[in-house]
Amino acid sequence: MQQRKLGPFTVSAIGLGCMNVSMGYGPRIADDEAGRLFNAALDQGYSFLDTASLYGLGHNESLIGKYLKSRRDEYVLASKCGFSRTEDGKTVMDGRPEVLMQTCEDSLRRLDTEVIDLYYLHRIDPKVPVEESVGALARMVQQGKVRTIGLSEICNDSLRRAHAVHPITAVQSEYSLWTRTPEQKILATCAELGIGFVPFSPLARQFLTGKSPDVTQVDENDIRATIARPRFEPENFAKNSQLLIPFGAIAEREGCSMAQLALAWLLAQGDSIVPIPGTRHADRMIENAGAAAIELSPATVEELDALINEDTVAGYRYTDALMKSTDSEKDWPR
Numbered sequence: 001m002q003q004r005k006l007g008p009f010t011v012s013a014i015g016l017g018c019m020n021v022s023m024g025y026g027p028r029i030a031d032d033e034a035g036r037l038f039n040a041a042l043d044q045g046y047s048f049l050d051t052a053s054l055y056g057l058g059h060n061e062s063l064i065g066k067y068l069k070s071r072r073d074e075y076v077l078a079s080k081c082g083f084s085r086t087e088d089g090k091t092v093m094d095g096r097p098e099v100l101m102q103t104c105e106d107s108l109r110r111l112d113t114e115v116i117d118l119y120y121l122h123r124i125d126p127k128v129p130v131e132e133s134v135g136a137l138a139r140m141v142q143q144g145k146v147r148t149i150g151l152s153e154i155c156n157d158s159l160r161r162a163h164a165v166h167p168i169t170a171v172q173s174e175y176s177l178w179t180r181t182p183e184q185k186i187l188a189t190c191a192e193l194g195i196g197f198v199p200f201s202p203l204a205r206q207f208l209t210g211k212s213p214d215v216t217q218v219d220e221n222d223i224r225a226t227i228a229r230p231r232f233e234p235e236n237f238a239k240n241s242q243l244l245i246p247f248g249a250i251a252e253r254e255g256c257s258m259a260q261l262a263l264a265w266l267l268a269q270g271d272s273i274v275p276i277p278g279t280r281h282a283d284r285m286i287e288n289a290g291a292a293a294i295e296l297s298p299a300t301v302e303e304l305d306a307l308i309n310e311d312t313v314a315g316y317r318y319t320d321a322l323m324k325s326t327d328s329e330k331d332w333p334r
Protein backbone atom coordinates (compact mmCIF):
# COMPACT_ATOMS: atom_id res chain seq x y z
CA MET A 1 0.00 0.00 0.00
CA GLN A 2 1.07 3.64 -0.51
CA GLN A 3 2.93 5.10 2.48
CA ARG A 4 2.55 8.34 4.42
CA LYS A 5 4.61 10.09 7.09
CA LEU A 6 3.03 10.48 10.49
CA GLY A 7 5.52 12.21 12.78
CA PRO A 8 8.59 9.94 12.94
CA PHE A 9 6.67 6.99 11.48
CA THR A 10 6.12 5.78 7.94
CA VAL A 11 2.71 4.09 7.80
CA SER A 12 0.26 2.72 5.26
CA ALA A 13 -1.89 5.55 3.84
CA ILE A 14 -4.95 3.74 5.19
CA GLY A 15 -4.75 2.44 8.75
CA LEU A 16 -6.96 -0.16 10.40
CA GLY A 17 -9.50 0.88 13.02
CA CYS A 18 -9.47 -2.19 15.25
CA MET A 19 -12.34 -1.17 17.56
CA ASN A 20 -15.07 -2.68 15.41
CA VAL A 21 -14.24 -6.32 16.13
CA SER A 22 -14.92 -5.63 19.83
CA MET A 23 -17.71 -3.05 19.85
CA GLY A 24 -19.50 -0.22 18.08
CA TYR A 25 -21.43 -1.44 15.08
CA GLY A 26 -23.16 -4.75 15.59
CA PRO A 27 -21.98 -7.80 17.49
CA ARG A 28 -18.39 -8.50 18.47
CA ILE A 29 -16.82 -11.21 16.32
CA ALA A 30 -15.11 -14.35 17.65
CA ASP A 31 -11.56 -13.78 18.91
CA ASP A 32 -9.92 -16.13 16.42
CA GLU A 33 -11.85 -14.50 13.57
CA ALA A 34 -10.56 -11.10 14.71
CA GLY A 35 -7.06 -12.56 14.84
CA ARG A 36 -7.37 -13.76 11.25
CA LEU A 37 -8.67 -10.33 10.15
CA PHE A 38 -5.75 -8.51 11.82
CA ASN A 39 -3.19 -10.85 10.26
CA ALA A 40 -4.84 -10.52 6.85
CA ALA A 41 -4.65 -6.72 7.23
CA LEU A 42 -0.89 -6.87 7.79
CA ASP A 43 -0.60 -9.20 4.78
CA GLN A 44 -2.57 -6.62 2.78
CA GLY A 45 -0.06 -3.90 3.68
CA TYR A 46 -1.77 -2.15 6.59
CA SER A 47 0.98 -1.00 8.95
CA PHE A 48 -0.93 1.37 11.25
CA LEU A 49 -3.30 -0.13 13.82
CA ASP A 50 -5.65 1.87 16.02
CA THR A 51 -7.02 0.63 19.33
CA ALA A 52 -7.82 2.04 22.81
CA SER A 53 -8.10 0.88 26.39
CA LEU A 54 -11.82 1.72 26.09
CA TYR A 55 -12.60 -0.69 23.25
CA GLY A 56 -14.27 -3.70 24.79
CA LEU A 57 -12.71 -2.54 28.08
CA GLY A 58 -9.35 -4.02 27.20
CA HIS A 59 -10.65 -6.80 24.94
CA ASN A 60 -9.45 -5.04 21.79
CA GLU A 61 -5.92 -4.42 23.06
CA SER A 62 -5.73 -8.03 24.27
CA LEU A 63 -6.62 -9.32 20.80
CA ILE A 64 -3.74 -7.37 19.27
CA GLY A 65 -1.39 -8.67 21.96
CA LYS A 66 -2.56 -12.24 21.44
CA TYR A 67 -2.72 -12.45 17.66
CA LEU A 68 -0.06 -9.99 16.47
CA LYS A 69 2.72 -10.23 19.05
CA SER A 70 4.96 -12.24 16.74
CA ARG A 71 4.62 -9.55 14.03
CA ARG A 72 5.17 -6.53 16.30
CA ASP A 73 7.85 -4.99 14.05
CA GLU A 74 5.43 -4.90 11.10
CA TYR A 75 3.09 -2.20 12.41
CA VAL A 76 2.93 1.15 14.15
CA LEU A 77 0.72 0.64 17.18
CA ALA A 78 -1.60 3.40 18.41
CA SER A 79 -3.71 3.16 21.54
CA LYS A 80 -5.49 5.59 23.87
CA CYS A 81 -6.06 6.34 27.54
CA GLY A 82 -8.25 8.65 29.61
CA PHE A 83 -11.67 7.37 28.60
CA SER A 84 -13.37 4.42 30.24
CA ARG A 85 -16.73 2.83 30.92
CA THR A 86 -18.34 1.93 34.23
CA GLU A 87 -19.92 -1.50 34.89
CA ASP A 88 -23.34 -0.08 33.95
CA GLY A 89 -22.05 1.16 30.60
CA LYS A 90 -21.58 4.87 31.39
CA THR A 91 -18.54 6.47 29.76
CA VAL A 92 -16.23 8.39 32.06
CA MET A 93 -13.37 10.70 31.21
CA ASP A 94 -10.52 10.60 33.68
CA GLY A 95 -7.41 12.56 32.78
CA ARG A 96 -5.73 12.50 36.18
CA PRO A 97 -2.03 11.73 35.73
CA GLU A 98 -2.00 8.78 38.13
CA VAL A 99 -4.96 7.19 36.33
CA LEU A 100 -3.34 7.65 32.90
CA MET A 101 -0.06 6.14 34.15
CA GLN A 102 -1.95 3.10 35.46
CA THR A 103 -3.92 2.75 32.21
CA CYS A 104 -0.65 2.79 30.28
CA GLU A 105 0.67 -0.10 32.39
CA ASP A 106 -2.57 -2.00 31.71
CA SER A 107 -2.40 -1.26 27.97
CA LEU A 108 1.20 -2.48 27.76
CA ARG A 109 0.31 -5.70 29.56
CA ARG A 110 -2.72 -6.39 27.36
CA LEU A 111 -0.92 -5.45 24.15
CA ASP A 112 1.97 -7.67 25.28
CA THR A 113 4.50 -5.15 24.05
CA GLU A 114 7.30 -3.12 25.62
CA VAL A 115 6.34 0.14 23.99
CA ILE A 116 3.29 1.78 22.40
CA ASP A 117 4.29 3.83 19.34
CA LEU A 118 1.55 6.46 19.60
CA TYR A 119 -0.49 6.90 22.78
CA TYR A 120 -3.40 9.33 22.63
CA LEU A 121 -5.31 11.10 25.32
CA HIS A 122 -8.72 9.80 24.18
CA ARG A 123 -10.70 12.76 25.54
CA ILE A 124 -9.85 15.90 27.49
CA ASP A 125 -11.14 15.61 31.04
CA PRO A 126 -12.74 19.00 31.79
CA LYS A 127 -11.77 18.62 35.44
CA VAL A 128 -8.05 18.26 34.67
CA PRO A 129 -5.95 20.90 32.85
CA VAL A 130 -4.71 19.45 29.57
CA GLU A 131 -1.14 20.34 30.63
CA GLU A 132 -1.39 17.90 33.53
CA SER A 133 -2.74 15.01 31.45
CA VAL A 134 -0.18 15.59 28.69
CA GLY A 135 2.51 15.89 31.37
CA ALA A 136 1.71 12.31 32.35
CA LEU A 137 1.98 11.19 28.72
CA ALA A 138 5.34 13.00 28.48
CA ARG A 139 6.54 11.02 31.51
CA MET A 140 5.53 7.79 29.75
CA VAL A 141 7.78 8.86 26.84
CA GLN A 142 10.66 9.59 29.22
CA GLN A 143 10.17 6.16 30.80
CA GLY A 144 10.27 4.46 27.38
CA LYS A 145 6.74 3.10 27.65
CA VAL A 146 5.40 5.25 24.84
CA ARG A 147 7.24 6.58 21.76
CA THR A 148 5.03 9.55 20.85
CA ILE A 149 1.89 11.34 22.02
CA GLY A 150 -1.45 12.09 20.36
CA LEU A 151 -4.72 13.79 21.28
CA SER A 152 -8.26 12.92 20.25
CA GLU A 153 -11.31 15.19 19.69
CA ILE A 154 -9.35 18.21 20.90
CA CYS A 155 -9.96 21.88 20.08
CA ASN A 156 -7.35 24.23 18.70
CA ASP A 157 -6.60 26.00 21.97
CA SER A 158 -6.12 22.72 23.85
CA LEU A 159 -3.83 21.44 21.09
CA ARG A 160 -1.57 24.48 21.31
CA ARG A 161 -1.43 24.26 25.11
CA ALA A 162 -0.62 20.56 24.97
CA HIS A 163 2.02 20.99 22.25
CA ALA A 164 3.80 23.54 24.48
CA VAL A 165 4.19 20.82 27.15
CA HIS A 166 5.41 18.08 24.80
CA PRO A 167 5.48 17.78 20.98
CA ILE A 168 2.29 16.17 19.70
CA THR A 169 2.66 13.66 16.85
CA ALA A 170 -0.96 13.26 15.76
CA VAL A 171 -4.49 14.49 16.34
CA GLN A 172 -7.28 11.95 15.89
CA SER A 173 -10.79 13.36 15.42
CA GLU A 174 -13.89 12.59 13.42
CA TYR A 175 -13.45 13.81 9.85
CA SER A 176 -15.23 12.85 6.67
CA LEU A 177 -17.28 14.50 3.94
CA TRP A 178 -20.18 14.87 6.34
CA THR A 179 -18.19 15.96 9.43
CA ARG A 180 -16.08 19.04 8.76
CA THR A 181 -15.23 20.38 12.23
CA PRO A 182 -11.45 19.89 11.71
CA GLU A 183 -11.57 22.27 8.73
CA GLN A 184 -12.45 25.15 11.07
CA LYS A 185 -9.02 25.42 12.73
CA ILE A 186 -7.27 22.24 13.69
CA LEU A 187 -6.09 21.08 10.25
CA ALA A 188 -4.30 24.40 9.71
CA THR A 189 -2.67 24.20 13.14
CA CYS A 190 -1.57 20.61 12.49
CA ALA A 191 -0.01 21.71 9.19
CA GLU A 192 1.71 24.66 10.90
CA LEU A 193 3.15 22.57 13.73
CA GLY A 194 3.99 19.47 11.66
CA ILE A 195 1.37 17.33 13.41
CA GLY A 196 -0.29 14.43 11.57
CA PHE A 197 -4.06 14.07 11.39
CA VAL A 198 -5.91 10.77 11.74
CA PRO A 199 -9.59 10.93 10.72
CA PHE A 200 -11.77 8.51 12.67
CA SER A 201 -15.17 7.38 11.40
CA PRO A 202 -13.88 8.23 7.88
CA LEU A 203 -16.74 6.31 6.27
CA ALA A 204 -19.25 8.38 8.23
CA ARG A 205 -20.07 5.35 10.36
CA GLN A 206 -20.87 3.36 7.18
CA PHE A 207 -23.22 5.99 5.74
CA LEU A 208 -20.85 6.90 2.88
CA THR A 209 -20.56 3.27 1.77
CA GLY A 210 -24.26 3.28 0.92
CA LYS A 211 -24.78 0.20 3.12
CA SER A 212 -25.76 1.70 6.46
CA PRO A 213 -29.19 1.07 7.95
CA ASP A 214 -31.04 3.84 9.77
CA VAL A 215 -31.49 3.93 13.52
CA THR A 216 -34.59 1.72 13.48
CA GLN A 217 -32.59 -1.20 12.05
CA VAL A 218 -29.61 -1.27 14.40
CA ASP A 219 -28.97 -2.75 17.83
CA GLU A 220 -29.67 -0.46 20.81
CA ASN A 221 -25.95 -0.34 21.68
CA ASP A 222 -24.89 0.51 18.14
CA ILE A 223 -23.12 3.90 18.04
CA ARG A 224 -25.61 5.00 15.36
CA ALA A 225 -28.41 4.52 17.91
CA THR A 226 -26.60 6.23 20.78
CA ILE A 227 -24.09 9.09 20.53
CA ALA A 228 -24.20 9.46 16.72
CA ARG A 229 -27.98 9.13 16.44
CA PRO A 230 -29.16 12.42 14.88
CA ARG A 231 -28.07 11.75 11.28
CA PHE A 232 -29.49 8.21 11.41
CA GLU A 233 -32.95 9.25 12.64
CA PRO A 234 -35.38 8.14 9.90
CA GLU A 235 -36.28 11.62 8.66
CA ASN A 236 -32.69 12.90 8.52
CA PHE A 237 -31.46 9.58 7.17
CA ALA A 238 -33.94 9.62 4.29
CA LYS A 239 -32.88 13.16 3.40
CA ASN A 240 -29.18 12.36 3.71
CA SER A 241 -29.59 9.22 1.60
CA GLN A 242 -30.62 11.38 -1.35
CA LEU A 243 -27.00 12.62 -1.42
CA LEU A 244 -25.81 9.09 -2.02
CA ILE A 245 -27.40 8.98 -5.46
CA PRO A 246 -25.04 11.55 -7.04
CA PHE A 247 -22.23 10.33 -4.75
CA GLY A 248 -22.67 6.79 -6.10
CA ALA A 249 -22.65 8.13 -9.65
CA ILE A 250 -19.30 9.86 -9.03
CA ALA A 251 -17.89 6.62 -7.59
CA GLU A 252 -19.00 4.78 -10.71
CA ARG A 253 -17.43 7.41 -12.94
CA GLU A 254 -14.15 7.18 -10.99
CA GLY A 255 -14.23 3.37 -11.18
CA CYS A 256 -14.25 2.81 -7.44
CA SER A 257 -16.65 1.92 -4.63
CA MET A 258 -18.38 4.56 -2.51
CA ALA A 259 -16.23 3.58 0.49
CA GLN A 260 -13.10 4.07 -1.59
CA LEU A 261 -14.33 7.45 -2.86
CA ALA A 262 -14.96 8.67 0.70
CA LEU A 263 -11.44 7.62 1.76
CA ALA A 264 -9.78 9.01 -1.39
CA TRP A 265 -11.41 12.40 -0.69
CA LEU A 266 -9.85 12.39 2.80
CA LEU A 267 -6.42 11.44 1.44
CA ALA A 268 -6.67 14.39 -0.94
CA GLN A 269 -7.01 16.82 1.99
CA GLY A 270 -3.30 16.63 2.90
CA ASP A 271 -0.17 14.50 2.90
CA SER A 272 -0.19 13.91 6.65
CA ILE A 273 -3.73 12.57 6.76
CA VAL A 274 -4.12 8.85 7.55
CA PRO A 275 -7.75 7.64 7.80
CA ILE A 276 -8.52 4.55 9.88
CA PRO A 277 -11.72 2.85 8.62
CA GLY A 278 -12.95 0.03 10.80
CA THR A 279 -14.57 -3.22 9.69
CA ARG A 280 -15.21 -6.76 10.87
CA HIS A 281 -14.99 -8.13 7.32
CA ALA A 282 -11.86 -9.13 5.40
CA ASP A 283 -13.31 -8.24 1.99
CA ARG A 284 -14.15 -4.71 3.18
CA MET A 285 -10.71 -4.34 4.78
CA ILE A 286 -9.20 -5.12 1.36
CA GLU A 287 -11.64 -2.79 -0.42
CA ASN A 288 -10.76 0.08 1.93
CA ALA A 289 -7.03 -0.45 1.36
CA GLY A 290 -7.68 0.03 -2.35
CA ALA A 291 -8.52 3.69 -1.72
CA ALA A 292 -4.84 4.46 -1.19
CA ALA A 293 -4.23 3.97 -4.91
CA ILE A 294 -6.97 6.37 -6.02
CA GLU A 295 -5.98 9.89 -6.97
CA LEU A 296 -8.87 12.27 -7.45
CA SER A 297 -8.59 15.31 -9.70
CA PRO A 298 -8.96 18.72 -8.01
CA ALA A 299 -12.25 19.11 -9.88
CA THR A 300 -13.63 15.88 -8.42
CA VAL A 301 -12.48 16.85 -4.91
CA GLU A 302 -14.31 20.15 -5.33
CA GLU A 303 -17.41 18.42 -6.67
CA LEU A 304 -17.50 16.13 -3.62
CA ASP A 305 -16.88 19.07 -1.28
CA ALA A 306 -19.93 20.82 -2.64
CA LEU A 307 -22.12 17.72 -2.69
CA ILE A 308 -21.73 16.43 0.89
CA ASN A 309 -20.86 18.85 3.65
CA GLU A 310 -22.36 20.13 6.92
CA ASP A 311 -24.75 22.42 5.01
CA THR A 312 -26.17 19.66 2.84
CA VAL A 313 -26.41 17.04 5.60
CA ALA A 314 -29.37 16.92 8.00
CA GLY A 315 -28.58 16.56 11.71
CA TYR A 316 -25.42 16.99 13.77
CA ARG A 317 -22.82 14.25 14.13
CA TYR A 318 -23.50 13.84 17.85
CA THR A 319 -26.45 14.29 20.17
CA ASP A 320 -26.94 17.88 21.40
CA ALA A 321 -25.41 17.20 24.82
CA LEU A 322 -22.33 15.66 23.28
CA MET A 323 -21.96 18.44 20.70
CA LYS A 324 -21.78 20.87 23.62
CA SER A 325 -19.37 18.86 25.77
CA THR A 326 -16.88 17.67 23.13
CA ASP A 327 -13.67 19.72 23.24
CA SER A 328 -13.15 19.76 19.45
CA GLU A 329 -16.57 21.35 18.89
CA LYS A 330 -15.37 24.51 20.70
CA ASP A 331 -13.79 25.39 17.36
CA TRP A 332 -17.24 25.56 15.77
CA PRO A 333 -19.94 26.66 18.23
CA ARG A 334 -23.37 25.95 16.70
Ligand SMILES: NC(=O)c1ccc[n+]([C@@H]2O[C@H](COP(=O)([O-])OP(=O)(O)OC[C@H]3O[C@@H](n4cnc5c(N)ncnc54)[C@H](OP(=O)(O)O)[C@@H]3O)[C@@H](O)[C@H]2O)c1
Pocket residue numbers: 016017018019020024025026050051122152153172173199200201202203204205206207209211259276277278279280281284285287288
Ligand atom coordinates in the same frame (compact mmCIF):
# COMPACT_ATOMS: atom_id res chain seq x y z
N1 LIG B 1 -10.82 8.65 18.79
C1 LIG B 1 -12.09 8.35 18.91
O1 LIG B 1 -12.79 8.89 19.77
C2 LIG B 1 -12.71 7.34 17.99
C3 LIG B 1 -14.11 7.25 17.87
C4 LIG B 1 -14.63 6.29 16.99
C5 LIG B 1 -13.79 5.46 16.27
N2 LIG B 1 -12.43 5.56 16.42
C6 LIG B 1 -11.51 4.70 15.64
O2 LIG B 1 -11.79 4.87 14.26
C7 LIG B 1 -12.05 3.62 13.64
C8 LIG B 1 -13.08 3.79 12.54
O3 LIG B 1 -14.20 4.52 12.94
P1 LIG B 1 -15.69 3.93 12.99
O4 LIG B 1 -15.62 2.45 13.07
O5 LIG B 1 -16.41 4.67 14.05
O6 LIG B 1 -16.35 4.40 11.64
P2 LIG B 1 -16.15 4.07 10.07
O7 LIG B 1 -14.83 3.44 9.84
O8 LIG B 1 -16.49 5.33 9.38
O9 LIG B 1 -17.33 3.05 9.79
C9 LIG B 1 -17.42 1.78 10.33
C10 LIG B 1 -18.67 1.13 9.77
O10 LIG B 1 -18.54 0.98 8.36
C11 LIG B 1 -18.68 -0.39 7.98
N3 LIG B 1 -17.71 -0.61 6.87
C12 LIG B 1 -16.37 -0.52 6.88
N4 LIG B 1 -15.85 -0.66 5.64
C13 LIG B 1 -16.90 -0.85 4.82
C14 LIG B 1 -17.03 -1.07 3.42
N5 LIG B 1 -15.96 -1.09 2.61
N6 LIG B 1 -18.28 -1.23 2.90
C15 LIG B 1 -19.38 -1.21 3.70
N7 LIG B 1 -19.32 -1.01 5.04
C16 LIG B 1 -18.09 -0.83 5.59
C17 LIG B 1 -18.43 -1.19 9.22
O11 LIG B 1 -19.24 -2.35 9.25
P3 LIG B 1 -18.65 -3.85 9.22
O12 LIG B 1 -17.84 -4.04 10.45
O13 LIG B 1 -19.90 -4.68 9.21
O14 LIG B 1 -17.86 -3.94 7.96
C18 LIG B 1 -18.97 -0.24 10.32
O15 LIG B 1 -20.38 -0.36 10.40
C19 LIG B 1 -12.48 2.71 14.78
O16 LIG B 1 -12.22 1.36 14.49
C20 LIG B 1 -11.65 3.21 15.93
O17 LIG B 1 -10.35 2.60 15.90
C21 LIG B 1 -11.90 6.50 17.26
